[in-house]
Amino acid sequence: MIEPVIGRYLRLDLETRPHRVYFEETGQGVPLLLLHTAGSDGRQWRHLMNDAAVTSRFRCIAFDMPWHGKSSPPEGWQGGEYRLTTAAYTGMALAVSSALGLDRPVVMGCSIGGRIVLDLAADHADAVRAVVGLQSSAFVAPYYDTEWLHHPHTQGGEVCAAVVSGLIAPTAPDADRWETLWHYMQGGPGVFRGDLHFYKGEGDLRPKLARIDTARCPVALLTGEYDYSCRPEDTLATAAAIPGAEAVIMPGLGHFPMSEDYAALRPHLLPVLERFAALP
Amino acid sequence: MNLAALPARVAATPGLARWGRHLTAEVLVEAGERRWILSVRDGALVRAEAAPAIMPRYDLALRFDPAGLEKFLQSPPPPGWHDLMALMRQGALQVEGDVQPFMAHLFWFKGVFALLRESAA
Structure with missing residues (x-):
């Protein structure tokens, strides 16, 4: 069996x-740009991209951020330290959208992706149709020393996966739990930590939330109850600061709903996508 | 919390020895007034006993808030209390001393303490 998902380089x-960015695409209809979590890659969207209920209405595009998955770092990477910033991340999402000729896509991201969609809604509402934030909050305070994620006395892949393993709900199917963790184990040295520079420091978007106009760019935030990184209360506080934003706390899910247990995410996600598919 | 059966349970869980194959350490586990020492050799938990009252020797310490540990041990545990790092996020677990063995063998530590939950259920 060959899946309908097609991978290409941009x-x-x-x-x-100059960058060479890997992306996967499937489906037809309203463009849906998909953003993976820190330290992982676009494979997290594998179930959604094989869900006919989504691909019959949406042209789904999941790209690997530079340094992640099959998107290599830019030439000269060895001379510096990777650190994601708000400006770089927003610019990347807009540049990929523009390069692929997407007309005001719905943008859905998880974790760091759920964070950056808030920036897109705040400052680039003309370029996006609506945003969906999975495990989305405007800020997460550090609660462990991220130095260990890139340290010669730890195995980088194992420690990154082990750190996030508890963010998956205990009820997640084992196969998807360990595939989700495998993606983390495959991350390049220092890449997860570099993403967390944005997530736990530089990318504090709380000051921007009040300027989001949900009449121009609707905002839906869906968060799994077992996430202790972006906690349910963090999502609810974020939604409360955005007039008109919708927030749903999802039982039996953790930090990677589309990857750890898509069947549990689906009943919450499909009604949102159905509404957003009908937007002008 | 009764740790007596833990060495046998760890030995009966094959994946743990692989995650911890280079882990050799004395680990102090503390919950309020109660203290134990876990003796780990190459990923095998060879002893889990009450810590000596005088001059206990250990490489690293896991100090639990007793109420937080009780939530962690529930089966199933409530969201936000279901993982060692969730307890750290709640301020209910402090990892002190030489943190390197803990971070380098985090799957081992998480797996072992999850076994404790099953025995408590």
Whole structure:
């Protein structure tokens, strides 16, 4: 059996540097741009991209951020430290959308992706149709020393996976739990930590929330109850700061709902996508 | 919390020895007034006994808030109390001393303490 998902490479400049970005695409209809979590890659969307209820209405596109999955770092990477920033992440999402000719996509992201959709809604409402934030909050305070994620005295893949393993709900199917963790084990050295520079520090978007106009860019936030990184209360506080935003706390799910247990996410997600598919 | 059966349970869980194959450490586990020492050799938990009252020797300490540990041990545990790092996020677990063995063998530590939950259920 061959899946309908097709992978290709996109050549474009990001922050003035040439990049070769891998993306996967399937489906037809309203463009739906999918953003993976920190330290992982676009495989997290594998179930959604094989769900005919989604792909019959949406042109789904999941790209691997530079440094992640099959998107290599830019030339000269060895001379510096990878650190994701709000400006780089927003610019990347907009550049990929533009390069692929997407007309005001619905943008759905998880964790760091759920964070950056808030920035897109706040400052680029003309470029997006609506946003869905999975495990989305405007800020997460550090609760462990991220230095261990990139340290010669730990095995990087194992420690990154072990750190996030508890963020998966105890009820998640074993196969999807361990595939989700495998993606983390495959991350490049320092990449997860570099993403967390944005997530746990630089990318504090709380000051921007009040300027989001949900009449121009609807916002839906869906968060699994077992997430102790982006906690349910963090999502609810974020939604409360955005007039008109919708927030749902999902039982039996953790930090990676689309990857750890898509069947449990689906009943919450499909009604949101159905509404967003009908937007002009 | 009764740790007496833990060495046998760890030995009966094959994946743990692989995650912990390079882990050799004395680990103090503390919950309020109660203290134990876990003796780990190459990923095998060879002893889990009450810590000596005088001059206990250990490489790292896991100090639990007793109420937080009680929630962690529930089966199933409530959201937000279901993982060692969730307890750290809640301020209900402090990892002190040489943290490197804990972080380098985090799957082992998480797996072992999850077994404790099953025996408590």
